[in-house]
Amino acid sequence: MATTPHPLPERLLRTVTGPLSVEAVRGPALAHEHLVLDLDLKGDGAAVLDARRHGPAIRSELAGLRDAFGLALVIELTCRGMGRDPDALVRAARETGVAVVAATGWYYEPFHPAEDLANASVAQLADILVREIDEGLGGTGVRPGVLGEIGSHGETPSEPEARSLRAAARAAVARDLSVVTHAQLGHGGAAQLGLLTKEGLAPQRICVGHQDLLAEPALHRRLAEEGAYIAFDTVGKESYQSDEVRLRLLLALLEAGYADRVLLSCDISRHGYLMSEGGQGYGHLFRSFLPALRAAGVDEDLIDLMTRRNPLRFLTGASPEEI
Template sequence: MSTTPHPTERLLQTVTGPLPARSVPGPALAHEHLVLDLDRKGDGAAVLDAQRHGPAVTRELAALREEFGLGLVIELTCRGMGRDPDTLARIARESGVAVVAATGWYYEPFHPAADLDGAGVEQLTDTLVQEIDAGLDGTGIRPGVLGEVGSHGETPTEPESRSLRAAARAALATGLSVATHAQLGHGGLAQLDLLTAEGLPPERLCIGHQDLLAEPAVHRRLAEAGAYVAFDTVGKESYQSDEVRLRLLLALLEAGHADRVLLSCDISRHGYLLTEGGQGYGHLFRSFLPAVRSAGVDDDLIDLMTRRNPLRFLTGAGPEEF
């Protein structure tokens, strides 16, 4: 399919340049990490290193493109998480899978002191807008989303509130959307209230890790408000069983909110890679979605959740598009 945009074409900002959203041929992974460093214990577990693990990541994505038509990865490694835009661009080129990079701040334990200490919301907003306009870390590679902007607990801490508010303001200034990290699924409603209070339309917001929160009423409230609800830790059985995830997802679908669902695996340590015996980025396609189909969900709804919804989230497109 041609990538020459129509004058009114909605574009994704990927690590290899602008891409017409309609040219994404298949499903997306809505919340992943391809390179990151969250190592706080010194054991190197919460790491995806460019040199040691990058080739395996590339091979996994290329295989998923061939087997399932994987067309897009939304990569939510932001400031303070070991972000590496050049490696993301190389993985995208070598795998043939488009990658959208991110800016923003994770939750407070991972806030870089140089960024957050003493910085007000306006200063933080300026930092984000500059990265969105000029590129990440001096590379010229521009982000296409704000995220995973984080909080932990039922309400954000003061620094988390500043970073979330800055993300909302930067999103409004640049036209990007915001994906959040809600630690273990908690605090999503508070994130929704804070971000929308800054003027961010709920349809430009995705609340993260809701499959870790076994509270269907919260999922419904988020969806009814118009926000996207991320079931994005699929396969992380040590946090939540996929059996429970499936039950929670079916409840949200039965409530009529398939158009608010985003799905992914949130691969965040090298032990999750196939080469190391983990479930890999393809667990969603190889294991979870077959279970969803077996529960009676048809292919149109699966396409909605895995392709159309991610494109609408990133671009702000309406339900009639894609």
């Protein structure tokens, strides 16, 4: 007698407007972006995306990308101490028709809120994150769907950064979420991966950030071989790294067989990057970088893998058979 196969479980994204089936996400995602932000340590107002001043331009860009390229999802990684604004994310999602996944956690040490990190243990920090996952960001009811961007700088995280990474891993394991890291200028990804996995977080639930800023193909292969996702997420930031170098590094990773470990994005983190201010905008990935990949021989299935299926698998822990 033939047996009926068990149906695969429905995979749901936790978006700012509620649960969303991965089946509903038919277009590409931006895997590491900011729609609101305040990292203005210098006092010059450059590293700011203000909901009131810049929100209309940001929403206009997202709506235009939805219409032109089918943009379906943004993973928004503005976390505690980074000027987050959950209400602005809800408005962006509702007005543009682009789903938004919000985040919780702590950025790297210069941006750690003292009231959070000063005397808290790993267990206490994990409790803070679990409470936000369950109850919403800052009591708003807007629930995060990812931990990130959890930061460190240098090859080895500082003691507070190590605590925040370990706490993020514990919260992710407790609530079946994934973790995106901030590896300053690409450095420290191996140490981040080690800390997170030691807390029981599976490598496939970890994305090591900003690896396109580090011209070390052997390290990229090592991280991918261990099962982590590799973020080429500062596409278009030519002052940090040329897209020509990014393209070469990415092609090397694809040629090594790790297309299923890649996530792509632009990491818009200053208002000067917005198209309304003459910047490359959130759409640089679609308008410039992906056409360069196609010209280099990358086919549409691999483009879809990197821009849609990989982000969905990363967020949900789904297998290739499911998505």
